[in-house]
Amino acid sequence: MPRYAYVNGRYLPHDAAGVHIEDRGFQFADGVYEVVTIQGGRLVDEAGHLDRLGRSLGELRLAWPMDRPVLQQVMRQLIRRNRVRDGIIYLQITRGTAARDFRFPEAATPTLVMTTRRMNLDPARQVAAGVDVVTIPDIRWKRRDIKSVALLAQVLGKQQAAEAGAFEAWQIDEEGMVTEGCSSNAWIVTGDGRLVTRDASTMILNGITRQSILRLAAEQGLQFEERAFTVDEARRAREAFLSSATTYVMPVTRIDGRPVADGKPGPLSRKLRESYRSYAVGAGAS
């Protein structure tokens, strides 16, 4: 069975799917994206991801390439064609193709690309062991709240993590506070059992999974604070974890090579992972 990609109205064999060399996504990183998880054939947090897509588009004054319900139909069609039960759907929208000029083109049709990928959403060994993170300076631009494809800093950060044998790199701002991972949000559990994650601002991307975890935590009566924390506080924390659409809640057991607490995934991280998984499998999905 061939794998299809959706590009500007057409379902194409993945290998043959292209965009023009003067697509503004290719020349200027002038575009946005979303990654939505597919769990058991269902989209997880679909509304949240599409809301954020709308926000990113708005911040860049990009139009929806089609009405949102139609876009949702295309997503479903592609998932069906590619028979994805567990995995992701990736959506990218750019300002379209136009003769190269930094300024917005007078008339360009937005480019819409979608791909899917099958993925194991429950990497049991990784979850059981937890993952390592390293810390790096946050060198990104100042509009991290926009989920744009200008991801070069994150590419370099993730590569640096990989070369250090780590799963993720936590980025540190000029005040020494953790902003977030290169493709995930950062969390700790304090000595008195409070969940802490950075408050949403232009300094971080407000993760959809992050928001769902906060909602689940509130429903369960857990104490949480949205505030910045230092690497030092994270190292001394009772637990640490990261969150993203594909990793859900993933325990962090080492930071820069040093164990967090006893170096094992903590109970609250495990509990939140299970809560989120239940939510993803069940009621939260469409």
Next chain:
Amino acid sequence: MPRYAYVNGRYLPHDAAGVHIEDRGFQFADGVYEVVTIQGGRLVDEAGHLDRLGRSLGELRLAWPMDRPVLQQVMRQLIRRNRVRDGIIYLQITRGTAARDFRFPEAATPTLVMTTRRMNLDPARQVAAGVDVVTIPDIRWKRRDIKSVALLAQVLGKQQAAEAGAFEAWQIDEEGMVTEGCSSNAWIVTGDGRLVTRDASTMILNGITRQSILRLAAEQGLQFEERAFTVDEARRAREAFLSSATTYVMPVTRIDGRPVADGKPGPLSRKLRESYRSYAVGAGAS
């Protein structure tokens, strides 16, 4: 006559030239570029641009897609095919196509794209009147010395300039100092006739035209300083101008709507423009 683009070994009709949707340039802005001016069929500052391309590639640990002399042959071939006398050649190199993952792919062939465009390199009326700039906060990432395609901040800045009726936006760092324009370097002439432009660091892209102007200034015995300056100093300056591969030296006569000096292009700007043009037409070109 069709216009050709060069893409990964092939000369294609421009309209049909594409890259894969999983090209890392499209998904991650994981690539670099150069714009080289063609004046009278000759490449201006070719060696400088290719040196900088090599530096950008090195900073991102990207390989040259082919040996530099071969790449230069391709450039000449494309210019010949497209019969460009005055204009530009645009080169873009990305990390290639690979399944989407922030980390560098194990094995990917770099993507090489080249296009040309004819252009009037001597817009006499614009030069005679000078151009307006507006000032905006510099929100870019911290590796501005790499000429990467992660240009979204510059896109937004240039659009903001255009909507204000200005030609360029000068970006202001957190200390209130001008870094540079969104696609040009910024210059002033002080009351005592010294040329000033920001020193080269990770805070700016070290323009090839900027470097040639400094060399020409030195040859002519002009006094110059490479240092940061404020918007206020620029407003009070005797002259201001900007430089880039396509604009050469372009007088700046208004900043945020207020005239620089008497609001007319100054003599040193005019002189440097003429020097640079002579250089571009003649000995400096290959």
